[in-house]
Amino acid sequence: MRLAGLQKLTLLDYPGKTAATVFTPGCNFRCPFCHNAELVQGAAPAAGSDESEGGNNEETPYGANAQRGADEGRGADAQCPEDDERNAGAECAGSTSESHLSKQPFPTVSEEEFFSFLDKRQGLLDGICITGGEPLLQPDIEAFCAEIKRRGFAVKLDTNGSLPDRLRALVDDGLVDYVAMDAKNSPARYAETIGVPAFDLSSVEASVAYLLSGAVPYEFRTTIVREYHDEMGLTDLARWIKGADAWYLQAFVDSDTVLAGEGSLSGYAPDELEALVAAVRPIVPTARIRGV
Template structure:
């Protein structure tokens, strides 16, 4: 396991849980607005990874204090050791939330079948017609569609979410996205904030009114659409 970081306490990352967040290194996408280049490009953080045993020891000590563990990245499903690691978390008594970009439906399906997930937050990068553009030119839409269908047809609790920025996200894009994911359980728009350290460039934050216009374009298709942080 390539563990790039550990946030020991979060009240935000796992809905309804007191949790910690484990950051796994490496990602197969290059979204220009991503603010975690050290996790997407793990060669930038060589030598700073955390041993799995250290994380498990921390979680052993925090039993009874923490309710859940968020697994995020990077893209966690790229790591073949992930199922075994999640099983260890379950044996410690933790609820498990997975953050994923949905590009590895085979791994997601296996995790769902093995019942090691309690909640999945899946990034939806954009409308189908602009998906590759938003991922840094990487064609992954067919795999993302498969993962989205697994969640919508399954029993594990989930959310879809999109980090929105200019010029990548417009009301027309959001309407197309809404038609694609019509009837989804819940969907969040996450405003992009420029951290100054991005994977790419050429993007900027949207105004509050612009983000509300994006939400309004999705609402007819996904009634439980919200702007995260509001």
């Protein structure tokens, strides 16, 4: 299992639980607003490319400028086993093939280090959040989750939903207790939003339908970027995920690690974001703002 960082404590990532967050590398989406440019621009090909097999979440700590928590309501990231915490924000994804794992240099954490840390946190932490990148691209994600569960910790999985079979298998095997899935945009603008032309949305549609079935506790989340999201598009997205248990709209925060380049994209002001949430609440009453 390839691990790219560890946040030793989060009170935000796992609803209702004290948790740690572990990061996995690799992404085959190219969301322009992703804060993990140094990860995304590594060796991993984009979904739909000749090298890509998967259709592939939210939402990392791949270097000193890692950004993630602002997109996901996260308070701080530690870049390795050290307690280096910082505000952050990101959205990335991956695919199932090991060839899709980024080979870009970034801090790593060994499984031995990670599980040694967990053993020292028995009775202090309730759960572990597995995020990325796209964790489901990792070929040994099942064994990794099983080892966490064996130690008595609950598991939260962050995903972009492009690998529904792997998601279902983890849930069916009792290896995941909570899922946070990125709902990037309305179907009409999905390919544009994830930076993958002609993206086949069927895999994401399958994951949405699976979560809406109530198989596992879950949330949807959408990072709102002015250049990609408006009231009409968010209303279409709301109709798609109607009945969602929870939907968090997260404010985009610019930084020098954004894939499109700093200054290329912009977020909405808090009052504008409130208006967008008000517009979709008649369809998804559970919609709320996170990260403002």
